[in-house]
Amino acid sequence: MGKYLMTQACRFIAATCLLGGLTCTSVFYRYFPSVWSVHKNYFVSEDADLKKVRKRWNVVGKTSAPGILSVIALVSEMRAAFNTGCTLSIKSRRANLEALLSMVAENERVILDAVWEDLRRPSGETLYYDFLLVQSELRKLIKHIYRWTVPERVGAFSLLTFPSSQWIEKEPYGLVLIVGPFNYPFLLTSGVIAGAIAAGNNVILKPSTDAPISSRLLTDLLVRYVDPRLVTVVGPNIPGDGVDVMSALLAEKFDFIFFTGSTRVGSIIAQRAAENLTPCALELGGKNPVFVTQTSDISIAAKQCIWGRNLNSGQQCIAPEYVVCHESVLHQFTMELQHWIDVLIHKADAEGTSCRGREGGSTSERRLLNRVTSFLGKVGTRGENFVCGDGSQSANGVEPTVVVCGWDSDLMVEEMFCPILCVIPYDDLRTAVAHVRTRPKPLSLYIFSTSRTEQRIILDNTTAGGVTINGVVYHAGHAALPFGGVGESGVGSYHGEHSITCFQNRKPVLQKWRGIGDQGLLTDPFFVYGPHKGIKLNLLRAVGMLS
Numbered sequence: 001m002g003k004y005l006m007t008q009a010c011r012f013i014a015a016t017c018l019l020g021g022l023t024c025t026s027v028f029y030r031y032f033p034s035v036w037s038v039h040k041n042y043f044v045s046e047d048a049d050l051k052k053v054r055k056r057w058n059v060v061g062k063t064s065a066p067g068i069l070s071v072i073a074l075v076s077e078m079r080a081a082f083n084t085g086c087t088l089s090i091k092s093r094r095a096n097l098e099a100l101l102s103m104v105a106e107n108e109r110v111i112l113d114a115v116w117e118d119l120r121r122p123s124g125e126t127l128y129y130d131f132l133l134v135q136s137e138l139r140k141l142i143k144h145i146y147r148w149t150v151p152e153r154v155g156a157f158s159l160l161t162f163p164s165s166q167w168i169e170k171e172p173y174g175l176v177l178i179v180g181p182f183n184y185p186f187l188l189t190s191g192v193i194a195g196a197i198a199a200g201n202n203v204i205l206k207p208s209t210d211a212p213i214s215s216r217l218l219t220d221l222l223v224r225y226v227d228p229r230l231v232t233v234v235g236p237n238i239p240g241d242g243v244d245v246m247s248a249l250l251a252e253k254f255d256f257i258f259f260t261g262s263t264r265v266g267s268i269i270a271q272r273a274a275e276n277l278t279p280c281a282l283e284l285g286g287k288n289p290v291f292v293t294q295t296s297d298i299s300i301a302a303k304q305c306i307w308g309r310n311l312n313s314g315q316q317c318i319a320p321e322y323v324v325c326h327e328s329v330l331h332q333f334t335m336e337l338q339h340w341i342d343v344l345i346h347k348a349d350a351e352g353t354s355c356r357g358r359e360g361g362s363t364s365e366r367r368l369l370n371r372v373t374s375f376l377g378k379v380g381t382r383g384e385n386f387v388c389g390d391g392s393q394s395a396n397g398v399e400p401t402v403v404v405c406g407w408d409s410d411l412m413v414e415e416m417f418c419p420i421l422c423v424i425p426y427d428d429l430r431t432a433v434a435h436v437r438t439r440p441k442p443l444s445l446y447i448f449s450t451s452r453t454e455q456r457i458i459l460d461n462t463t464a465g466g467v468t469i470n471g472v473v474y475h476a477g478h479a480a481l482p483f484g485g486v487g488e489s490g491v492g493s494y495h496g497e498h499s500i501t502c503f504q505n506r507k508p509v510l511q512k513w514r515g516i517g518d519q520g521l522l523t524d525p526f527f528v529y530g531p532h533k534g535i536k537l538n539l540l541r542a543v544g545m546l547s
Contacts, residue, residue, distance in 0.1 A: 060228050071248040074204065074234060079175050081229040082202045087172065094145055096197050096230050100190060101138040103225040104131060110217060111186060118185065118211040121312060129312075130186035133477070137191045140479055140496055141198045148497045149198070154508075160547040163513040163523065170504045172200030173279070174255030179246070179269070181260045182210035183315045188260045188283075189218060195499025197230055201256070205233045206249060209242035254278055256503060260317075263415075263488055270491075281492030281502055284485055285317035285415050286442040290472065291458055292325040292333055293429065296448035300470070302336030304448075305421060306344055308472035310400055314419035318444040318466075318473050321415060322422035324432045330404075330425045337402050337421070338388040345400050372416050376401065384409055387423070407435055429454060433461045441465075441487035446472045465489050 060077040086092060104111070108131060115126045141148075152168040176196045180189035189207055196203050205222070207215035215236040222231050235245045250272040259269050260283040273280050292301045308320045325333050389401030400419045405411055411422050426432035436445075445464035449455055455469060465485035466475040476483050476495075484493025494502040513523060527539040 060232055071234065071245070071252065074232060075175070075249075075252040075254075078202055078204055078229070078232060082174050084229075086227070086229050087197070087200050087202050090146060090149065092227070092230075093149075093198055093200065094142055096226050097138055097142045097145070097194060099225045099227075100194055100197075101135060101142065103221050104134050104138070104186075104190065107217075107221060111214075114214040114217045115185065115211075117213045118182070119312070125312060129184055133187055134190050134194075136479060137495070137499070138194050141194055141499065144497065145198050145500075148500050149200070149504075151509075152506075158547050159543050161510060161512070164510050165513065166508065166510040169507040169509055170199075170500075171507055172504055174201060176201045176203050176256045176258060176503060177249060177254040178203055178205050179257070179259045179261065180205065180207045182208035183312055183317075185211040185214035186218065192258055192260070192494065192499075193231055195494055196258070196503045199500045199503035201503050202229060203231045204249070204254075205231060206235045206242070206245060207233065209235065212236065256280070258492075258502075259283070266490070281494065282485070282490045283317070283483075283492075283494075284443065284488070284490040285417075286440055286485070286489040287321040287412070287415055288318060288442045288444040288446070288464075289436050289462075290320045290323040290446040291429075291432070291448065291454075292323055292329065293449040293451065293454050294326045294328050295451045295454065296329075296470070297450075298329055298332050299336050301448035302333055303340045303344075304446075304472045306337060306340040306400070308446075309421045310345060310419045311473070313398070315417050316473075318476050320421065320444075320446055320472050321442075322412065322424060324424050324426055324436065326429075327425040327427050330423070334387045334402065334404065334423060337423075341388055341400050341402070372411070372418060372420060373398075376403070376411075376420070384411070389420075429457055430461075433458055436462055441485070441489055443485045443489035444468070444473070444476070463487070465493075 060074065060081060081087075108127075111131060112123045112126050115121055115130055116123065149170055151170060154166045154168060158164075178189065178192050178196065180192070185207060189205060193203055193205065205218075207218055209215065219233040219236050222233055234249070235242055238245055250269065253276045254273075255278070257269060257273050257278055257280045259266055259280065263284045263286065266282040266284045270280055270282060290301075290305055292298070305320050305323060308316075308318075311319060323333075384403050384405040387402035387404060389399045398418045398420065400421075402421050402423060403409075403411060404423045404425070407424060409422065411420070412424075424432075426435075441463045443465040445458075445462060445467050447455055447458050447467065447469045449458075449469075459467065463486055466481070466483060468475045475481055479496040481495065482493035482498040483495045484490055492502055525539075525543075527536040527543075530536075532540055
């Protein structure tokens with residue numbers, strides 16, 4: 001009998017809990033909309049008939065890239081495409097991200113060949129940077145796109161707004177202009193496009209004319225693989241240095257601009273964008289410092305500096321530009337630098353397996369290189385001296401060079417974008433940190449030290465877009481970390497989830513719960529309405545203090 005009663009009691013409790021749960025769920029979804037109920041309309045059907053696109057529009061969907069005279073029509077048609085809602089469907093976003101992934105995976109050989117023709121970059125470097133990193137970014141976006149794009153519930157309690165439910169809508173900006181550089185023609189275009197598409201935008205891409213073969217290949221591949229309503233390329237088929245195309249694009253209004261390149265051009269784009277109050281992400285550069293203290297592993301520090309400085313012939317925005325080295329280990333450090341140049345560079349040259357490419361870039365960048373080499377011709381006038389190399393140019397590019405100099409050297413004026421490394425000795429860490437603080441904020445900063453105290457002194461008293469401790473450039477390769485600059489080195493960040501955040505507006509939404517009655521004390525408190533005096537004023541003050 002007791003067992004029977006126990007069984008019946010358990011069934012009753014289970015039924016009561018189930019009924020209570022269903023009731024609570026019903027009330028919750030009625031008065032406190034969840035992320036799913038609010039955003040189930042994200043999963044809308046899409047119109048995949050691209051033939052209609054080609055019939056309806058004059059530029060979008062055509063097999064050839066639009067010319068400069070078509071820029072106005074292109075912007076108008078791409079904006080009209082966004083307004084149809086074709087970019088909002090999660091299904092559409094995933095499909096086009098998967099198409100991008102297929103584009104990269106199925107064209108490895110032609111991508112490697114194109115970059116080789118443009119930059120003479122070794123295939124190993126290109127495979128990692130312009131191929132594997134792009135694939136990794138795409139796979140993560142495809143895997144996590146739902147979790148990273150659905151609205152974000154905010155459960156924090158506020159007496160001032162109670163009772164209410166609130167969440168953050170993650171809405172795309174709209175039509176995005178992406179301007180790519182020459183030094184990583186696939187990584188810094190395809191990788192950025194992926195974030196813009198995943199966030200629900202459509203894109204007009206302007207690749208660099210200084211990597212013409214890669215840019216034309218990218219244009220052809222995007223036309224074949226990706227919905228043209230989401231991505232259209234302009235510029236590679238137009239003769240010239242790209243300035244006219246860039247000017248024509250900046251004359252139009254975009255909803256967001258993403259630029260990767262020099263600080264000089266970035267400032268021009270920021271000024272033009274400000275005329276329309278267009279938000280921007282600017283991934284620029286700068287002179288990235290390296291701190292080498294007396295507690296560091298000198299051999300590893302030197303090896304990393306030579307490796308990082310010579311990646312892509314030194315044409316990398318996060319490459320170490322100058323080393324601030326403690327004077328007690330200066331001689332040992334410079335000897336190690338020379339050793340690792342011999343091992344990593346000269347030995348490979350002798351074996352015909354050089355890890356150096358040729359110097360690419362625009363006319364202005366070549367002019368900068370010529371100016372830098374002219375400065376090297378004056379080494380010794382301000383106490384500088386060569387450790388190894390002389391900055392001479394050859395068929396292999398610029399000779400890897402190390403110069404010991406002071407803070408006032410001509411070599412310390414601007415980013416060099418070539419494999420020349422400056423070394424500045426110091427005797428007091430805080431004084432060296434103060435010198436770095438007086439300079440423009442760099443994109444990256446590197447610390448070689450085993451002392452937590454020294455690391456904290458540098459971290460707490462300097463500013464940079466990103467930092468790697470006991471290594472160089474690695475922070476930019478971690479997909480979970482945001483990558484971007486600060487101050488003169490850029491605005492905004494991306495990579496992984498941050499690639500989606502970069503291209504979205506986080507729109508706060510609050511819904512008041514009116515279920516008890518519009519005249520209730522909780523749902524419609526009388527003291528929020530004026531005039532505020534007496535008890536109304538006291539209640540308003542109390543609620544404000546408790547909120």
